[in-house]
Amino acid sequence: SQTIHQWPATLVQPVGSPLSLECTVEGTSNPNLYWYRQAAGRGLQLLFYSVGIGQISSEVPQNLSASRPQDRQFILSSKKLLLSDSGFYLCAWSEGPGQGAKTEAFFGQGTRLTVV
Amino acid sequence: GDSVTQMEGPVTLSEEAFLTINCTYTATGYPSLFWYVQYPGEGLQLLLKATKADDKGSNKGFEATYRKETTSFHLEKGSVQVSDSAVYFCALSSGGSNYKLTFGKGTLLTVNP
Numbered sequence: 070s071q072t073i074h075q076w077p078a079t080l081v082q083p084v085g086s087p088l089s090l091e092c093t094v095e096g097t098s099n100p101n102l103y104w105y106r107q108a109a110g111r112g113l114q115l116l117f118y119s120v121g122i123g124q125i126s127s128e129v130p131q132n133l134s135a136s137r138p139q140d141r142q143f144i145l146s147s148k149k150l151l152l153s154d155s156g157f158y159l160c161a162w163s164e165g166p167g168q169g170a171k172t173e174a175f176f177g178q179g180t181r182l183t184v185v
Numbered sequence: 186g187d188s189v190t191q192m193e194g195p196v197t198l199s200e201e202a203f204l205t206i207n208c209t210y211t212a213t214g215y216p217s218l219f220w221y222v223q224y225p226g227e228g229l230q231l232l233l234k235a236t237k238a239d240d241k242g243s244n245k246g247f248e249a250t251y252r253k254e255t256t257s258f259h260l261e262k263g264s265v266q267v268s269d270s271a272v273y274f275c276a277l278s279s280g281g282s283n284y285k286l287t288f289g290k291g292t293l294l295t296v297n298p
Contacts (some may be wrong), residue, residue, distance in 0.1 A: 075228075103285075112290040113229075113274065143201075159228055163286070172278070173219050174286050176228035 071096035075160045075177030082184055086145040088133075090180050092160030099165035102143040103174060104135055106177065107157040119143060120165065157185045187212045191275045191289035198296050206260040206292045208249075208275035216277040218242075218251055218258040219286070223272045232260075232273070247277055265296045 075092045082088060085095040094100050103117045115128045117135035125135050132151050136144045143160060191208040198204060210216065217236045220231040233242030238253035247262045258275060275289040 113288045115285060118285055161229075163288075172217070173231050173234055174278075175231070176221075178228045179226075181226075 071162075071175065073160065073162055073175055073177045075180060077180060078178065079181045080183070082182065083151050084152055084184055085149045088145070088150050088154070088182070090145040090158055090160075090182075092143045092145075092177055093141055094143075094162045097141070097162070099162070100162040101165055101174075102137060103163075104143065104145050105159040105161065107179075113159070117145070137173060140180060150184045152184050154179040155182055157181050187216070187277060187279055187287040189275050189277055189287055189289040191273075192292055193290055195293040195295060198294070200267055200298050201264045202295055202296075204260070204265045204269075204294070205260040206273055206275075206294070207290060208258045208260065210256050210258065210275075210277050212256075212277055212279050212287075214279055215253075216279045218249070219276045220247070220249055220258070220260050221274040221276060221280070221288075223274065223291070225271070229274065246256050265294075267296045270294055270296045 102119045104115045106116055107113050117125055117127055119125050119137045122137055122140055133147050139183045158180045160177040163174040164172040188211045219234045220232040222232045223229045232247055233244040235242040235251035238251055241250045249258050249260045253259055272291045272293050274291045276286045278286050
């Protein structure tokens with residue numbers, strides 16, 4: 070069966086420090102991968118999605134970047150955190166192209182990031 | 186583009202009350218529709234889904250029917266429990282070249298004993 074791992078679960082970082090959040094998926098190949106941010110415990114904002122290694126699409130201009138160095142690894146980064154980067158970050162995956170794109174996404178447990 | 190509109194709440198009910206959370210959508214073609222649930226401090230879990238018109242998704246006593254004529258996918262439960270307290274998200278996927286899920290803003294449900 071497929072599983073998704075996201076870490077760390079919580080993170081407190083000072084303003085101006087770098088960020089690296091990691092997400093890995095097991096039990097599937099060539100998945101679509103997503104990073105979402107949830108502010109104020111409610112709405113979900115899609116930040117990045119990837120349909121393959123090295124293919125990253127950005128949904129909103131921001132202080133963050135994403136990379137996909139391996140098929141089932143997705144990394145969210147920042148060189149210098151801002152206070153406004155605080156939030157709950159969720160990684161997700163769905164079946165890749167050619168496997169039926171109209172499928173649900175499966176989410177990790179999230180990372181609570183607090184920038185101080 | 187695709188969009189999902191759901192009642193924002195918050196919704197507060199007593200245990201054993203009937204629940205309805207409204208969800209309507211705008212999409213090209215024939216999207217798949219989903220309801221996700223998020224318990225405090227956790228990620229999202231798929232609650233139920235429907236992939237074509239008139240399909241009914243169901244799970245854990247929750248139901249939603251894909252209504253193409255009204256572009257709706259309302260979530261219902263006949264008798265809620267305290268453990269159902271969570272945030273509920275309606276979502277759609279149009280598939281094709283668009284691999285993204287589009288979410289509503291979420292509805293906070295609180296069930297009191």
